[in-house]
Amino acid sequence: MGLYDRYLAARLRVADGTLPERVALVITERDLLEPGAYDTLREFLGWAFDYGAERVTVSVSVLDADAVPTLRRTLDDLDAPRPVAVRGPDDDEPADAPVQVAIGLGGREEFATAVRRVAEAVEAGDLDPDEVDEAEIEERLLLPEPPDLLIKTGAERLSDFMIWQSVYSELYFTDVNWRDFRKRDYLRALREYQERQRRFGR
DSSP states (O other), X not given: OOHHHHHHHHXXXXXXXXXXXXXXXXXXXXXXXXXXXXXXXXXXXXXXXXXTOSEEEEEEEOSOGGGHHHHHHHHHTOOOSSXXXXXXXXXXXXOOXXXXXXXXXXXXXXXXXXXXXXXXXXHTTSSOGGGOOHXXXXXXXXXXXXXXXXXXXXXXXXXXXXXXTTTTSEEEEEOSOGGGOOHHHHHHHHHHHHHSOOOTTO
């Protein structure tokens, strides 16, 4: 670890602010085609757990649907520091692992699927319409837990990812591309998170 990285780490340790327990990362299919991209991902997961994360969710946005099977096989075999659950558009079961990877899973599609399942439960008589609330929808999401911190690399724009779950998340945009993302960039995101006052819509 370089001198500047040690300085940032020391600032995090002495600061009053808390660190995120749930971290989400948004990258693209093209990011994973860069040399060393998977090494960076493994390192990122290590940094996250070293600095207090209990769950890390990684979104891989995909333009070419034909690339999903190959990406999935590679990410299923990712040498991660914690167990990994990979989910895509055709999956039904919610992800339940310390590392969750979503490949080509759009937030609008995920939300629409959850609403459709609620409607099916109502139609089957398993759920009373008056009982439909946020918890019923969240229970049917593939990635049910809201992140405390969502990091988007490469550009200052939102993506179609976790649109329900991230409504009260702290969003951190960095113009650093994934191929250049280093530990200091993650520590900067944590430092900014510590300095924010979370309001949860209030």
